[in-house]
Amino acid sequence: MKSAFLPCVRTALLGLALMFSAASAHAQTFPERAVTWINPYPAGSASDVTARLFADEFSKAIKQPVVVINKPGAGGLIGTNAGATAAPDGYTLLVGAIGTHVFNPVINSSTNYDPVKDFEPVSRIVSFPNVLVVSSKLGVNTVEELIALAKSKSASEPLLYSTAGNGTTSHIAAGQFERLAGVKLTGVNYKGTPAAVNEVLAGRIDFVFGNINVILPQVKAGTLKALAIASSERYSLLPDTPTFNEVGMPEMEMVVWSGLFAPAGTPPEIVKVLNEAANTVARSGVLQPVYESAGATLEVDATPEDFAKLLQADTAKWVPVLKEMGIKAQ
Incomplete structure (x- = not known):
């Protein structure tokens, strides 16, 4: 007598195979339309100016428009939360920073996102x-x-x-x-x-x-x-x-960086495409002299995992300092 369990297993495995196949196919054609970047800081800020410069070159790498929108307020909480709750399809990214992902969760009790669980790191784009x-x-x-x-x-x-x-x-x-x-x-x-x-x-x-x-x-x-x-x-x-x-x-030593984050749940294949586009921008050599003249440094991580490790290191370094200082958002 055949177990009724085996057909269920086959069905589940087939479903997983189809899901991964669909995700892979989507990554091969991604992106098919404009990508939006949410900047949680005001227009004209150093973060905004450098992000827009990077977005122009990033657009060339992905062969699609990149639209940068500013959603400032509450020390970056408003825009960051918007990035965290966006659809995890790669078409909406957050221009996060050391402030949004390391400092705010400690000093601001109103922080309504988890800097690790709610995001997929893509790559840094600049440091100051x-x-x-x-x-x-x-x-x-x-x-x-x-x-x-x-x-x-x-x-x-x-x-x-x-x-x-x-x-x-x-x-x-x-x-x-x-x-x-x-x-x-x-x-x-x-x-x-x-x-x-x-x-x-x-x-x-x-x-x-x-x-x-x-x-x-x-x-x-x-x-x-x-x-x-x-x-x-x-x-x-x-x-x-x-x-x-x-x-x-x-x-x-404090590296004040800005970087791209996708919402949690974004397929890793798409995150990889986005990271590779950032590296294409870095390899072009166009932005480095422009950034340097503005007092900034082009920073791009070779892989999303490298960016995640840097985020972990910054968190381990600065969270104890922040707690000892007792700084709280006003």
Whole structure:
């Protein structure tokens, strides 16, 4: 007597085979129409400008239009949630960032997405190095001198640092610096990096961690002095500025990146197609000089798995720091 179980097994296996065959066939023809990128940050921001530059080249690689739409608000939560809940078919991607996928889940209790479970990493597309700069009038020329000055201050009159806003990379970098240097500092939050840098220029604030594209003109003009850069290597536009690793503070390294994410459940074959398109953009060599002139670095991961590993590493590094600092979204 034949078991009734065997036909069920055959039916299930046939169904799986058909499903994988359909997914493979879809990947071979993907994409067949325009792809939308959701940017959770405002139009004109560094993330927006570089994403649009990348999208133009990405469109050529996939031979379909790429439409970038901005959905800012709530520190990136609105746009990121829209990316998480989009159809998992590869036609809607999120331009996520270290802020949306590492910082927000810790500092913002309103975060309504899981940065790992709700997304499929595709590839980074850009990074921005933060630079520690002081007013040229402060009278310090090195990180060591800045720390010595901070230690000489009384508790009632500590050095002041400005940030681009509560929970931003400039805020977190300054908090990490205070923690590692063993000094007492006072932070003042502003709305955006330009405002934070302007306060240092005006002499009302002592230092700031600023995006290189914002601080570079003032450093070149001599009104700001760059003490160290939070990247793994010296930057071509600031060749005389040491990395934090060179000054004995390797924990200060922070790669501020933006990258593409697909909604969870997107077929891996399609994620691979998208990653390969990003690598095609990188190999073309078109964007690197454009990015560098804007103070950014072209960053593309060879595989989606490489991007996932970087996300895991950043989470392991920064989540304990954020919890110790006690930063909460306001």
